[in-house]
Amino acid sequence: MLSIQKILVLIAIIWIIWTLFRLFDRRNKNLKDKNINLVKCAACGMWIDGEKCKNADCSKNL
Numbered sequence: 001m002l003s004i005q006k007i008l009v010l011i012a013i014i015w016i017i018w019t020l021f022r023l024f025d026r027r028n029k030n031l032k033d034k035n036i037n038l039v040k041c042a043a044c045g046m047w048i049d050g051e052k053c054k055n056a057d058c059s060k061n062l
């Protein structure tokens with residue numbers, strides 16, 4: 001027979017694993033999103049995360 005204590009410990013272990021998995025999954029998703037959003041600037045070749053180039057010397061900004 002399982003005691004209440006054993007059940008509580010089991011729940012705690014499952015909760016910890018679930019929390020760690022969720023954190024890892026969210027970090028993976030963030031990394032993936034960053035990679036998808038990065039675009040190489042056609043003018044200077046710098047990696048940017050939007051339409052506007054952040055490179056001050058880029059000819060696109062002139």
Ligand SMILES: [Zn+2]
Nearest residue numbers: 041044053058
């Ligand atoms: Zn540029």
